[in-house]
Amino acid sequence: xxxxxxxxxxxxxxxxxxxxxxxxxxxxxxxxxxxxxxxxxxxxxxxxxxxxxxxxxxxxxxxxxxxxxxxxxxxxxxxxxxxxxxxxxxxxxxxxxxxxxxxxxxxxxxxxxxxxxxxxxxxxxxxxxxxxxxxxxxxxxxxxxxxxxxxxxxxxxxxxxxxxxxxxxxxxxxxxxxxxxxxxxxxxxxxxxxxxxxxxxxxxxxxxxxxxxxxxxxxxxxxxxxxxxxxxxxxxxxxxxxxxxxxxxxxxxxxxxxxxxxxxxxxxxxxxxxxxxxxxxxx
Numbered sequence: 001x002x003x004x005x006x007x008x009x010x011x012x013x014x015x016x017x018x019x020x021x022x023x024x025x026x027x028x029x030x031x032x033x034x035x036x037x038x039x040x041x042x043x044x045x046x047x048x049x050x051x052x053x054x055x056x057x058x059x060x061x062x063x064x065x066x067x068x069x070x071x072x073x074x075x076x077x078x079x080x081x082x083x084x085x086x087x088x089x090x091x092x093x094x095x096x097x098x099x100x101x102x103x104x105x106x107x108x109x110x111x112x113x114x115x116x117x118x119x120x121x122x123x124x125x126x127x128x129x130x131x132x133x134x135x136x137x138x139x140x141x142x143x144x145x146x147x148x149x150x151x152x153x154x155x156x157x158x159x160x161x162x163x164x165x166x167x168x169x170x171x172x173x174x175x176x177x178x179x180x181x182x183x184x185x186x187x188x189x190x191x192x193x194x195x196x197x198x199x200x201x202x203x204x205x206x207x208x209x210x211x212x213x214x215x216x217x218x219x220x221x222x223x224x225x226x227x228x229x230x231x232x233x234x235x236x237x238x239x240x241x242x243x244x245x246x247x248x249x250x251x252x253x254x255x256x257x258x259x260x261x262x263x264x265x266x267x268x269x270x271x272x273x274x275x276x277x278x279x280x281x282x283x
Contacts, residue, residue: 004117012142019140021215023091026205033209044077055280059083062129067116068137072098079107086110120153127156134165139220148235155283167274168224192224237281244274
């Protein structure tokens with residue numbers, strides 16, 4: 001099978017290869033972290049906002065594909081809801097870990113290692129009622145037009161994409177104030193696309209796990225909401241619903257407070273801003 005990355009220019013191919021190596025290196029770190037807490041077999045539904053299940057509706061007997069699934073901690077929830085579920089991820093280490101976690105949870109999930117741009121070939125003739133993705137997935141994709149074309153080809157007629165992703169405004173905010181600044185959040189990064197990849201090189205990830213060993217370099221691409229919506233529309237999908245939420249599944253900023261749903265939001269003293277969005281689209 002020809003890797004989809006071969007259709008990108010050499011510089012982007014190298015970046016995508018670096019990301020694959022980085023996620024392989026991240027996997028043991030995340031397995032050891034309290035953030036994922038996989039040793040305790042936590043409830044996979046904790047990663048979902050209540051509105052997600054409202055938008056997704058009944059899943060029993062449905063074919064569901066979870067793209068860029070990493071450890072499969074969310075993927076398990078679809079299987080628990082009775083869906084015939086497949087997870088796909090670029091990292092072989094992540095896929096191996098996801099298979100192990102599914103076996104321990106006694107959940108029937110198929111996992112496939114593939115670049116998301118190769119998903120149609122990697123999944124063969126399978127077509128899906130629902131394709132789910134997000135929560136830190138789109139930033140690793142250099143081309144959303146090609147991504148949207150993949151989504152359209154994976155869906156059955158009338159099938160739905162559900163994208164739940166960190167809001168580009170969240171990505172534009174700095175993670176924490178500098179030592180000589182107050183607690184107010186500031187715009188530090190681009191909201192809109194157009195300036196190419198952002199290079200990172202860190203021995204630590206967003207979790208509390210140990211240091212990353214080896215491949216620490218990674219690349220991310222910014223994608224504004226207009227780019228996401230226009231890519232899907234051009235691929236033939238109809239936007240059904242767009243939600244913007246002030247809550248996150250973990251406390252990104254130290255001043256965040258716990259909500260009744262178990263997620264986190266900024267305190268009442270801060271402006272109400274979107275941190276997450278849910279986009280439902282239909283073919």
